Amino acid sequence: MPVFLDTQDASFEDAFAALLGAKREDSPDVDAVVADIIADVRARGDAAVLDLTAKFDRLELTAETLRVSADEIDEYCASVSDAEREALETAADRIRAYHARQLPDDHMWTDPEGATLGWRWSAVSAAGLYVPGGLASYPSSVLMNAIPAKVAGVGRLVVTVPTPDGVVNPLVMLACRIAGVDEVYRIGGAQAIAALAYGTQSVAPVDKITGPGNAFVAAAKRRVFGKVGIDMIAGPSEILVIADADNDPDFLALDLMSQAEHDESAQSILITDDAEFGRAVAHAVDERLKTLERRAIAGASWRDYGAVITVRDMAEAARLSDRIAPEHLELCVADPEALSQNVTHAGAIFLGQYTPEAIGDYVGGPNHVLPTARSARFSSGLSVLDFMKRTTLSRMTPEALKAIGPAAETLAKSESLEAHGLSVRARLDRLND
Amino acid sequence: MPVFLDTQDASFEDAFAALLGAKREDSPDVDAVVADIIADVRARGDAAVLDLTAKFDRLELTAETLRVSADEIDEYCASVSDAEREALETAADRIRAYHARQLPDDHMWTDPEGATLGWRWSAVSAAGLYVPGGLASYPSSVLMNAIPAKVAGVGRLVVTVPTPDGVVNPLVMLACRIAGVDEVYRIGGAQAIAALAYGTQSVAPVDKITGPGNAFVAAAKRRVFGKVGIDMIAGPSEILVIADADNDPDFLALDLMSQAEHDESAQSILITDDAEFGRAVAHAVDERLKTLERRAIAGASWRDYGAVITVRDMAEAARLSDRIAPEHLELCVADPEALSQNVTHAGAIFLGQYTPEAIGDYVGGPNHVLPTARSARFSSGLSVLDFMKRTTLSRMTPEALKAIGPAAETLAKSESLEAHGLSVRARLDRLND
Numbered sequence: 056m057p058v059f060l061d062t063q064d065a066s067f068e069d070a071f072a073a074l075l076g077a078k079r080e081d082s083p084d085v086d087a088v089v090a091d092i093i094a095d096v097r098a099r100g101d102a103a104v105l106d107l108t109a110k111f112d113r114l115e116l117t118a119e120t121l122r123v124s125a126d127e128i129d130e131y132c133a134s135v136s137d138a139e140r141e142a143l144e145t146a147a148d149r150i151r152a153y154h155a156r157q158l159p160d161d162h163m164w165t166d167p168e169g170a171t172l173g174w175r176w177s178a179v180s181a182a183g184l185y186v187p188g189g190l191a192s193y194p195s196s197v198l199m200n201a202i203p204a205k206v207a208g209v210g211r212l213v214v215t216v217p218t219p220d221g222v223v224n225p226l227v228m229l230a231c232r233i234a235g236v237d238e239v240y241r242i243g244g245a246q247a248i249a250a251l252a253y254g255t256q257s258v259a260p261v262d263k264i265t266g267p268g269n270a271f272v273a274a275a276k277r278r279v280f281g282k283v284g285i286d287m288i289a290g291p292s293e294i295l296v297i298a299d300a301d302n303d304p305d306f307l308a309l310d311l312m313s314q315a316e317h318d319e320s321a322q323s324i325l326i327t328d329d330a331e332f333g334r335a336v337a338h339a340v341d342e343r344l345k346t347l348e349r350r351a352i353a354g355a356s357w358r359d360y361g362a363v364i365t366v367r368d369m370a371e372a373a374r375l376s377d378r379i380a381p382e383h384l385e386l387c388v389a390d391p392e393a394l395s396q397n398v399t400h401a402g403a404i405f406l407g408q409y410t411p412e413a414i415g416d417y418v419g420g421p422n423h424v425l426p427t428a429r430s431a432r433f434s435s436g437l438s439v440l441d442f443m444k445r446t447t448l449s450r451m452t453p454e455a456l457k458a459i460g461p462a463a464e465t466l467a468k469s470e471s472l473e474a475h476g477l478s479v480r481a482r483l484d485r486l487n488d
Numbered sequence: 489m490p491v492f493l494d495t496q497d498a499s500f501e502d503a504f505a506a507l508l509g510a511k512r513e514d515s516p517d518v519d520a521v522v523a524d525i526i527a528d529v530r531a532r533g534d535a536a537v538l539d540l541t542a543k544f545d546r547l548e549l550t551a552e553t554l555r556v557s558a559d560e561i562d563e564y565c566a567s568v569s570d571a572e573r574e575a576l577e578t579a580a581d582r583i584r585a586y587h588a589r590q591l592p593d594d595h596m597w598t599d600p601e602g603a604t605l606g607w608r609w610s611a612v613s614a615a616g617l618y619v620p621g622g623l624a625s626y627p628s629s630v631l632m633n634a635i636p637a638k639v640a641g642v643g644r645l646v647v648t649v650p651t652p653d654g655v656v657n658p659l660v661m662l663a664c665r666i667a668g669v670d671e672v673y674r675i676g677g678a679q680a681i682a683a684l685a686y687g688t689q690s691v692a693p694v695d696k697i698t699g700p701g702n703a704f705v706a707a708a709k710r711r712v713f714g715k716v717g718i719d720m721i722a723g724p725s726e727i728l729v730i731a732d733a734d735n736d737p738d739f740l741a742l743d744l745m746s747q748a749e750h751d752e753s754a755q756s757i758l759i760t761d762d763a764e765f766g767r768a769v770a771h772a773v774d775e776r777l778k779t780l781e782r783r784a785i786a787g788a789s790w791r792d793y794g795a796v797i798t799v800r801d802m803a804e805a806a807r808l809s810d811r812i813a814p815e816h817l818e819l820c821v822a823d824p825e826a827l828s829q830n831v832t833h834a835g836a837i838f839l840g841q842y843t844p845e846a847i848g849d850y851v852g853g854p855n856h857v858l859p860t861a862r863s864a865r866f867s868s869g870l871s872v873l874d875f876m877k878r879t880t881l882s883r884m885t886p887e888a889l890k891a892i893g894p895a896a897e898t899l900a901k902s903e904s905l906e907a908h909g910l911s912v913r914a915r916l917d918r919l920n921d
Contacts, residue, residue, distance in 0.1 A: 059600035142898035149892065153605055156597075162589060174588055177832045179866050193903050226902055262865040277710070281721050284866035288714050298733055303918070309911035316907045343528070348906045395881065399610045406604070413908035414884060417896040420605050421880035433612050433695040435715035435878040445868040447854035448828065450839035451847060456775050459582065463573035463850040469659055470626050473781045474749045474847035478742035482842055486734070 057323075057337065057361030061330065062371055073361055075378065075429070079320040082270045089245045089274040090221065094250035099257045102474035107246040112188070113221045114389075116241065118257050123228070125238040131228035139226060146418045147198050153420030154206045163448065164253045169455040174447045178208030179284070181259070182442055183251035184236070186227060188217035188243050197418060200265050200437065201234035206350050207442035212236050213261055215251060217243020243268075252283045259401035263442065267408055267424075280295040287443060290428035291320035294412055295381035295401075296335075297372045298392070300329040301388045302408055304380035308339035310385060313413050315356035316349040322360040325373045330365040337363055373397035380431040383412045402431045453486050490756075490770065490794030494763065495804055507795055507885045508811065512724050512753040515703045520708040524679045529682035537711045541678040542673050544622070545652040549674065551690050556661070564661035572659060578665045586853030590872040600735040602888040604829045607880045608685070609639035612717070614692070615875055616684035617669070618709075619660060621650035621676050627663035629851060632856050633698050633870065634667035640875035646694055648684060651677020668849065676701075681708035683718045696875065700857075701711050719874060723861035724753035727845055728814035728834075730827070731769075733762040735820045735841055741752035741772035743818055746846050748789035750780040754795040755833045757812065759805045763798040770796055807832035813864040816845045835864045855880050 060070050095103040101118045108114050135143075163173030184200045197214065205210050216224075218241045238260060242250065244293045248268075254260030261283040265277060276285045286310065294314040296307050311323035327333045340361075343467055344354045367374045367390060369388060376384060380400035388394050391406035398464050402425030405412050416423045424437035453458075467476035493503050528536040534551045535549065541547050568576075595806045596606030617633045619625060637645050647664050649657075651674045662780050673691060675683065681701075687693030694921055696717040697709060709718045727747035744756035749914035760766045761900050773794075777787045799805045802821060809817060813833035824839035831837065835858030838845050849856045884892075900909035 137901050138898055139902050142895040142902075145892065145895040146899060151598075152599070156595060158609075164589075166582075166585070166853075173856070174590075175828075182831070195899055195903065198783040226550065243675070280710070280713075281861070281863065283830070284863070303914075306904045306911065306914055308905055309914055313905065316905060330866045343907070343910075348904070353907065391883070395608075398879075399613070400877075401879050406881060409910040409919075410882055410884040411884055411910045411915065413900060414881055414889070414893065415880075416908060417899045418892045419603065419882045419884075420599075421607070421882055426786045426877075428714070430714065430717070431877065431879070433877060436880055437879065438883040440873075444833075444859075444864065444866060445836050445871065446831075446864070447836045447848075447858075447869055448839060449843055449848055449852045449854055450824070451837070451843040451852075453842055456842045456847070459578065459851045462575040462578040462848065463847050465571055465847060466579060466628055468626065469572050469575075471658075471781070472746065472749060472846075474742055474745035474776070474786065475849060477776075478739065478746050478844040478846045480743055481736075481739055482844065486842075 057357055057363055059333070059363050061365040062367060067128035071082070071375070075162045077360060082273070085270050086426040089271055089278060090197045092245040093163070093249040093275060093278060096246055096255065097253050103249055104242055104246050104255055108242055109242065112217050113245055114218060114221050115243070117145055121240050121242060121257050123241055128232055128239065130221060130227050131225040132232055133304065134225045143194060143198070143226070143230055143233055146195065149420040150202045151196055151206060154203045154422070154439050157404050157442065158206065159443065163248070168458040169452040170459070171336060171450040174445050176443050176445050177206055178210070179263045179442050179444065181207070181211040181213065181261040182209045183213045183215065183261040183264045183266050183333045184265060185247060185272055186214055187215040187217050187268055189240045192216065192224045192227055194266065195423065196224035197227055198234055201231065203422065203437060203439045207439045209442050211261070213251065213258070214246035215240045215242050217241065217247070223364060232387045233269070245271045245275035248272060248279060252279035256380065265437065265441065266466050286424070286437060287426060287430065287434055289424070291322070292317045292383050293427060294383040294385065295324045295376055295379055296385040296387060297326045297369070297376060298332070298387035298390065300332040300370070304332070304339040306411070307336050307387065308343050308410060310318065310411050311336070311340060311357070311361070312343055312347060312353045313411070314383065315353035315361070316347065318356040319352050321356045322365065323357060324362045326368055326375060328362045328368055328372065333363040333365055340416050351389065369394055370397065376401065379391065380429040382425045382427045382431065383415070385410070385412055402426045402436050428480045456482060457486060489500035489795055490790055492748035492796050494765070494798040495800060496592050504808070507911055512755060512793055515706070516701050518707050519885040520713060522704055524717060525678040526682040526708060526711060529679055529688065531687050531898055537679050537688055540677065541675055545650050547654050547674070554574050554673050554675060554690050556674055561661050561672065564656060564658040565665055567658045568662045573662060576627060576631070576659070576663055576666055580630065580635060581817045582853040583635045583853050584596060584639060585629055587636045587872050589730055591639065592873065594877065600621055601891040602885040603892070604883040605881065607878050609876045609878050611643070612875050612877065613642070614644040614646065614694040615642045616646045616648065616694040616697045617703055618680060618697060618701050619647055619649040620701055621652050625649065625657045625660055627657070627659035627706055628856065629700065630660055631667055632661035634669050635666065636870060636872045637875045638668045640872045642875050644671070644694070646671045646673070646679035646684065647689070650674065651678070678704045681705060681712060685712035698870065698874065713775070718772060719857070720859060720863065720868060722857070724755070725750045726814050727816040727818065728757045728759065728803070728809055729807060729818040729820060730759045732760065732802070732822065733765040734822065737765065737768040737772040737843060739800070740769050740820065741776050742771060742796070743778055743844050744785045744790070745780060746844070747816065748786035748794070749780065752785050752788040752792070754789045756790060757795045757797065758799045759799055759808060760799055760807065761799055766796040766798055766902060793817065802827055803830065807833065813862040815858045815860045815864065818843070818845055818850070833864045835859045835869050871885045889915060
């Protein structure tokens with residue numbers, strides 16, 4: 056049973072705080088193991104990666120077979136059905152079109168003092184994308200990471216994907232091909248992150264690493280942060296559905312279960328202004344849980360972390376939503392655009408009853424890599440900007456330096472940075488000669 | 489003596505690689521101590537912060553005196569000279585004008601399938617800015633962190649600044665006032681980061697923490713990353729000056745020393761196409777090092793990490809610059825704009841001989857918080873975007889869902905996520921009824 060809360064109950068604040076504070080993930084402390092793996096890869100390069108792959112993935116590779124060859128990728132791609140290929144291509148086209156609009160503009164201007172100022176964006180030269188193996192090896196995630204990188208202009212895009220016991224997901228290979236990935240290596244875990252960050256004889260290092268992974272991968276990314284850039288450390292997925300009674304309870308039940316089926320630690324919450332409707336949705340969930348393939352996972356998530364919250368009105372719903380700062384927010388109300396204006400902290404918003412969150416997972420266009428665990432308070436979904444960086448530019452004319460240089464000199468002196476001040480003063484003296 | 493390199497020497501590649509790989513900072517491993525401090529602040533709140541402040545800053549505070557009152561700030565501000573106040577205001581105005589141009593636009597559009605897509609930016613609600621105490625307590629850094637936050641629209645901006653033995657820098661207080669900081673606490677170290685991230689009885693938690701600090705502060709920021717957002721972990725400062733012989737060697741010597749005087753671990757590099765000019769600059773540095781107030785620091789930096797590199801031509805200089813990925817890059821050549829087009833990885837570029845890097849530290853307008861230690865390969869200087877996050881939006885019409893829903897259903901099935909597919913299918917079935 057999920058929890059049923061009502062904002063008019065005296066106990067609501069405590070119960071809501073408990074819901075927000077629930078620790079849904081107990082990450083094992085693998086930091087020491089990961090530190091050793093990274094040190095091993097830095098010291099021994101390929102040899103360490105091959106040993107660790109034999110150990111963890113039960114797969115004997117050589118320096119020559121670390122990389123998946125173009126011919127092998129061709130073969131895997133050929134094994135994919137036409138329907139799946141077309142669906143992936145539809146998804147890729149839509150993701151590309153959305154992300155192309157994120158390309159930022161460069162700017163240069165001259166201010167009243169005569170200083171020319173501005174900035175210029177450029178792409179990261181080389182990026183690595185971690186793709187999990189096994190059950191969580193999602194071709195859609197390959198598209199969601201690789202396409203923004205390519206739109207940004209990343210010159211060299213590398214994928215690492217573990218293939219335990221040698222099992223390859225052909226759709227992942229096809230997604231790499233469609234997205235324009237340049238190199239694919241069949242390695243995973245902390246050893247893959249170390250190889251991407253520091254390089255080995257066979258894997259040239261990259262500048263930025265993105266993509267989801269298990270606790271080992273997350274700990275390794277945290278450790279190499281600074282040596283390379285990383286994306287966020289993702290937690291278990293969440294959805295918040297805000298709905299009035301004018302909805303089909305089964306639609307919303309399926310939306311709630313589409314998060315719950317990801318992971319027993321996933322969280323699905325319904326907020327409604329109609330308690331009876333809330334019960335109807337919960338009933339619809341129970342019905343679906345009788346037959347869903349992943350009912351064990353979805354049922355555990357719904358039982359342990361699910362919630363149905365009844366509010367006085369939709370303004371209150373929006374306020375609760377901002378406290379939750381959900382990764383995914385569905386607004387199934389009469390005027391979802393208006394309600395969305397009252398929401399500030401959310402990774403992605405899905406407007407209206409014909410926009411199930413699953414559309415956003417695959418083909419909507421926006422990225423499905425989104426901030427989890429309340430981090431939508433301060434971070435954004437993956438975008439083209441994650442694969443770019445900005446260089447600021449400035450040029451002083453003699454007149455501009457005369458106008459603003461003395462203030463710089465004063466501040467340098469007040470910070471006891473004499474050479475800073477002198478570097479301005481020497482030029483001003485020349486100009487005043 | 490700095491190293492003198494020439495790209496035409498056979499040993500150049502090895503020597504340049506050694507220069508790039510030089511480990512300039514030996515951060516002590518304070519992680520265990522920091523973990524204990526964070527746990528203590530989470531468990532005991534104010535009491536822990538007060539105890540740790542007594543211990544590390546030799547300062548006895550109470551919950552009532554943790555915060556610097558508005559009256560106290562008034563008094564500190566009144567003690568600042570008019571010249572310094574005007575210089576800070578000039579700097580603040582220019583920084584604000586530059587950063588106001590970084591405010592990103594929201595976008596919404598409808599695509600050919602009828603899907604409405606877009607994104608919306610919003611500010612982080614509350615941000616914390618760490619300001620170091622003692623010698624590195626720079627009012628300019630307060631402006632550079634606080635102004636972008638306020639331009640972004642951060643509602644609550646908190647500063648923590650340690651005041652060892654109770655010593656306060658009045659200019660820091662004035663900078664807080666000018667930048668619109670809302671709360672100032674006289675606490676520092678890992679305990680300040682823990683208080684900002686988790687909150688105490690007296691300090692409400694924030695969503696994002698920026699600002700430089702020592703090894704304890706850096707380790708604490710790395711640990712709270714995820715619970716809150718953080719900016720980069722800054723390393724020692726660097727400058728690369730690319731100059732032809734048509735420059736005053738003393739100007740460039742001062743520019744090189746303005747980095748070197750920050751820190752013995754700072755790095756200053758000159759690249760020139762004229763070996764004789766390179767020697768002239770090195771000579772000018774030696775002359776300045778006879779009298780500079782901070783000659784001990786600047787001299788050590790120049791001796792241990794300084795370099796003068798002679799190149800065949802400026803195209804080669806640009807290629808080397810991209811391998812260095814400098815925090816600060818001065819282009820003192822005839823056509824600096826043209827040369828800048830050949831440079832991809834740099835935090836900030838200063839164009840022409842009248843744009844000393846010190847201008848950018850104070851009054852140019854661009855941010856002086858920039859990527860160090862080659863991280864300009866993948867990251868940018870601080871900006872308004874660091875205090876904002878993006879929410880993606882999508883709305884399907886029935887027609888749009890009919891057009892793209894089947895592809896989502898296909899991909900959901902191929903990823904064995906049945907509820908995802910059913911959430912689309914149930915709606916399509918309704919529409920086809």
